Amino acid sequence: MRKKIIAANWKMHMTQSESEAFLTTFLREIEDNDTVEVVIVPPFTSIPKVSELLTQTQNIKVGAQNMYWERSGAFTGEISPAMLRELFVRYVVLGHSERRAIFGETDEIVNRKVHAAYEEVLRPIVCVGETLGQREKGDVEKVLSTQLRGSLANVGAKELHETVIAYEPVWAIGTGKTASAAEAQKAHAFIRKTLAELTDEATADKVRIQYGGSVKPDNAHELLTQPDIDGALVGGASLDPRSFAQIVKAGAPNG
Ligand code: PEP
Numbered sequence: 001m002r003k004k005i006i007a008a009n010w011k012m013h014m015t016q017s018e019s020e021a022f023l024t025t026f027l028r029e030i031e032d033n034d035t036v037e038v039v040i041v042p043p044f045t046s047i048p049k050v051s052e053l054l055t056q057t058q059n060i061k062v063g064a065q066n067m068y069w070e071r072s073g074a075f076t077g078e079i080s081p082a083m084l085r086e087l088f089v090r091y092v093v094l095g096h097s098e099r100r101a102i103f104g105e106t107d108e109i110v111n112r113k114v115h116a117a118y119e120e121v122l123r124p125i126v127c128v129g130e131t132l133g134q135r136e137k138g139d140v141e142k143v144l145s146t147q148l149r150g151s152l153a154n155v156g157a158k159e160l161h162e163t164v165i166a167y168e169p170v171w172a173i174g175t176g177k178t179a180s181a182a183e184a185q186k187a188h189a190f191i192r193k194t195l196a197e198l199t200d201e202a203t204a205d206k207v208r209i210q211y212g213g214s215v216k217p218d219n220a221h222e223l224l225t226q227p228d229i230d231g232a233l234v235g236g237a238s239l240d241p242r243s244f245a246q247i248v249k250a251g252a253p254n255g
Pocket residue numbers: 009168172173174175176212213214215233234235236237
């Protein structure tokens with residue numbers, strides 16, 4: 001049984017004081033959730049505050065939105081896996097479509113970062129997803145296959161087990177358009193099949209695959225009850241502690 005994993009990608013939002021205000025409300029709303037793993041993914045500057053405030057919570061982890069692959073060195077403006085680890089970061093989002101589109105990240109770059117994450121015992125959340133043009137051309141599976149095979153090159157079964165995949169159709173991110181539950185399930189099943197080809201079926205069966213793209217309290221239940229959807233990567237709706245708490249509750253077995 002795969003435990004659901006629901007992550008809040010705050011992007012370039014939330015100062016330290018805003019993060020503190022968010023968590024005060026969110027922790028009250030969420031009560032004693034122990035069936036869903038929650039990951040808060042703040043901007044780098046708010047990570048220390050969020051980590052400090054979450055030291056007592058078992059099921060809420062801290063993630064980062066990006067990192068560089070080197071351990072240290074002359075890389076002005078970059079953050080290393082070891083620096084994140086020291087701040088109790090457990091997950092790192094890699095290859096988000098905004099990083100790919102705005103900052104030119106390729107599958108090869110994502111792959112280097114994925115391996116650097118394993119070395120520092122960070123769990124990567126690897127994002128894949130097609131653009132609207134690619135979907136309209138009927139290329140969804142081709143794009144997903146290329147991104148998965150490139151981003152996960154030379155990843156073995158043991159590491160893949162520690163990895164989360166986020167299926168995020170680019171046309172659904174921040175647009176209010178969501179893939180239908182059936183469309184999302186189809187893509188997730190294809191991703192799991194590809195993971196089995198990369199390793200083996202037993203491993204692929206254990207990997208959690210999140211859906212991301214305009215997840216809101218009112219569509220979360222339908223998406224999260226699809227057989228291959230094991231969680232959500234939430235942008236806009238994760239900035240409101242009550243909305244995000246509702247999405248987390250929708251991921252609980254009786255949600
Ligand atoms: C995201 O940034 O990963 C995302 C899915 O954003 P939104 O929920 O706003 O579409």
